[in-house]
Amino acid sequence: MTLSNKAKAVLVHLGGSIAAILLAFAVSAVLMLMVRVSPLLVYGKLFEGVFLNPYGLAQIFFKATPLMLAGLSVAFAFHAGLFNIGAEGQMIVGGFLCALAAYYVHLPWILHVPLCILVAMLGGVLWAVIPAYLKAYRGAHEVITTIMMNFIAAALTGYFVAEKFHEPETVHTFTAQATSFIPRLSVMLGFCKGSPANMSFILALLACGAVYWLLWKIPLGYEIRAFGLNSDAAATAGINVRTRLIYAFLISGALAGLASVNFVLGYKHYYEEGFSSGVGFMGIAVALVGQNNPVGVAVAALLFGALSHATLVINGYVPKDIVEVMQALVIIFVIVLNGVTRKIVAERFGDR
Secondary structure (H helix, E strand, C coil): CCCCHHHHHHHHHHHHHHHHHHHHHHHHHHHHHHCCCCHHHHHHHHHHHHCCCHHHHHHHHHHHHHHHHHHHHHHHHHHCCCCCCCHHHHHHHHHHHHHHHHHHCCCCHHHHHHHHHHHHHHHHHHHHHHHHHHHHHHCCCHHHHHHHHHHHHHHHHHHHHHHHHECCCCCEECCCCHHHCCCEHHHHHCCCCCCCCECHHHHHHHHHHHHHHHHHHCHHHHHHHHHHHCHHHHHHCCCCHHHHHHHHHHHHHHHHHHCCHHHHCCCCCCCECCCCCCHHHHHHHHHHHCCCCHHHHHHHHHHHHHHHHHHHHCCCCCCHHHHHHHHHHHHHHHHHHHHHHHHHHHHHHCCC
């Protein structure tokens, strides 16, 4: 069977990503040798603790879920030519409002959960409206405005939790109604007991499919991508670039807000300051490694989820900083090799 040029291009990009991961592991092995630790021992413990037992796999799913959605948020904005640094703030506001809806609203489970998920997404949209407006109507650069919105989100929610909505003797919001809980995978699938992994992981996978459909299967996605590639040409073709920019920003914000439900509805069942743990910023790395493709984003999120859990697994053998260095090396090598693979694809297949 002869592969199409598109399939060959995908394989070249995939090969580049695999090579980047292998190089990161190789350089990390050198660092381990420098601190007099056997890389074979460490990697053996890593694979045993992360990939070869149900709990480890469930932890990968749990940690990958918000990364996947944050990565989708950043990737979607990238396709519109936007650099959304505000996924962190959008996730914070979405999580806070979701927690309030989970506590104050009283509905049956089948209605309460979808409502809380919708509120989380609307929270992300709300926090994307201002930078979207400033970009579309005032030309303000989205990097600056979204960074500032992150600080405002953290400060505002911190104030409201501390002054208005915290449970006594705690620093988090009121515990949600049980009707808002998203079931854990251990309950639904009967394995990985003890892990906080929940059905939000399935929701994240569905979001990947929805983003792929939106970007590549309907006219709106085509218009957003056309605007992202060349706004002047898109405008000449009759596309309302200002409207498409706002749509892209708001959809990106909705995806970031959705990332909060893993923690608020599926794990702790309340909002607390710092719950996002930099996930919004890590979404940038996930989108980069996944090359802004929903499938690539899903795989990259699982990779970073595995490396995050690996920090705990091998903590007794090497400093956790080495795992963080490994994550950074993956990103650096992907950047370098991505340029190489793009050049190969352009020269051999005439398509980037």
